[in-house]
Amino acid sequence: MEFLYFYFSFSLIFLCSLVFLVDNPVHSVLCLILAFLNAAIILLLLEVDFLGIAFMVIYVGAIAILFLFCVMMLNIKRYIFDEKGSYLISSLLGFIFFLETFIAVFKVFSYFPEDDDSEFSFFTFDSLDDINTMGQILYNYYVSCFLISGLVLLVAMIGSIVLTLNFTSRRKSELIYRQLARFVK
Amino acid sequence: MFLTDSNEFLKVGIFFIVTVIIALLIISLSLRVGAGTPDTEKLSAYECGFDPYEDARNHFDVRFYLVAMLFIVFDLEAIFFFPWCASFSYLSPEGFFSMIDFTIELLIGYIYAWMVGALEWS
Numbered sequence: 001m002e003f004l005y006f007y008f009s010f011s012l013i014f015l016c017s018l019v020f021l022v023d024n025p026v027h028s029v030l031c032l033i034l035a036f037l038n039a040a041i042i043l044l045l046l047e048v049d050f051l052g053i054a055f056m057v058i059y060v061g062a063i064a065i066l067f068l069f070c071v072m073m074l075n076i077k078r079y080i081f082d083e084k085g086s087y088l089i090s091s092l093l094g095f096i097f098f099l100e101t102f103i104a105v106f107k108v109f110s111y112f113p114e115d116d117d118s119e120f121s122f123f124t125f126d127s128l129d130d131i132n133t134m135g136q137i138l139y140n141y142y143v144s145c146f147l148i149s150g151l152v153l154l155v156a157m158i159g160s161i162v163l164t165l166n167f168t169s170r171r172k173s174e175l176i177y178r179q180l181a182r183f184v185k
Numbered sequence: 186m187f188l189t190d191s192n193e194f195l196k197v198g199i200f201f202i203v204t205v206i207i208a209l210l211i212i213s214l215s216l217r218v219g220a221g222t223p224d225t226e227k228l229s230a231y232e233c234g235f236d237p238y239e240d241a242r243n244h245f246d247v248r249f250y251l252v253a254m255l256f257i258v259f260d261l262e263a264i265f266f267f268p269w270c271a272s273f274s275y276l277s278p279e280g281f282f283s284m285i286d287f288t289i290e291l292l293i294g295y296i297y298a299w300m301v302g303a304l305e306w307s
Contacts, residue, residue, distance in 0.1 A: 044194065050267065050268065054264050054267075057260065057264065058257070058260060058261065058264065061260065062253070062256060062257040062260050063257070065253050066250070066253055066254070066257070069249060069250050069253060073247075073250070129271070131267060131268050131271045131272075132268070132271050132272045132275075134268045135267075135268030135269055135270075135271050135272030135273075135275075135276075136272045136275050136276070138268060139268070139269055139272065139276050139277075139280030139281075139283060139284065140275075140276060140277055140279075140280050143279055143280060143283045146265070146283055146287065147283055147286060147287060147290075149265075150265075150286070150287040150290040150291065151290060153258050153261060153262065153290070153291060153294070154290050154291060154293060154294045156254075156258060157254075157255065157258045157291075157294040157297075157298065158294060158297060160251060160254040160255070160258075161251065161255075161297070161298055161301060161303045164247045164248065164250060164251040164254075165248075165251065165301060165302070165303050
C-alpha cells in the first residue's frame, strides 16, 4: 500500500506542475481534472471513502466544468509567457503559501494515531464507516455550522443569479391564450 | 478499506487496470493496423465544404455558466443529504429538523430562481 501512496502523491505533484507548464489552457484544465482524481484516490487510500467520492462528484463533475467554461470565456488562443519577473513574484507567493500550509498541517496533525505502536490502536476498534461518522458528528454536534453552510449556499445561488442574469431584457415567452385567440384570415 | 483484510477496492482496481489496457490496446491497434494515408484534404478542417472563416473558440452566453453554478449548489445539497440518510437512526430531533431547515433554505433559493426566470431559456 505504501507504493500506491507514493505513486499517487508523485503523480499528483507531477500533474499540478503540468497545469501551469502546459501551453494550451484546455490541456491544463484536463491536467487539473486528473489531479483532482488523484487527490480523490489518495483520500480513498486514507479510508475516507465518502469524502473521496464526494470530491470526485463535486470537483470533477462541477468545479472542473466551471474551469472549462472560464477558459472558453476568456478567449485565449495561446498565451506565451515571456516575462521573467512575474515568474519570480509568483514563485515567491507560491513559496509563502506552501510555508503557511506546511506549518498549519504540522501544527494540526502533530500526532497520528496510525503511528501508535501500541497493540490497542485506534483502528482496531473503529468499525464505523466514514459516512456514518460524518453524519453522526455533523448532524448531532455541528448543527449550527451545517445551517450556516446552507445559508452560504443560498447566498451563492442568489449571488450567481444576480451577477449573470440580465433582468432588463424581456422574456420572449408566448402568451398561450393570445396565441390561441389569434384569428387567421 | 485497504488496511482491513476484506479488500473491497480490489474489484475497482481490476476494473481500472482492464480499462487502461483496453484503451491502450484500441489506440495502439488503430495506429498500427489502420491504413494511414493522410493528404491535405483529409487533414484540413471541414466545415460544410468551405474554409472555416471563424475561430472555433468564440464567446458564448454567460447563462451556460449560470446553469453550471446552480448545478453545483444543488449538487452540494445532495452531498449533504447522504450522511444524513446513512446515520438517520442515530440522529437527535435537532439533527432531523436541521436538515428540514436546510432544505427550506435551498427551496427559497429555488423559488427565487424560478420566479426571476434564471432557469428559463428565452
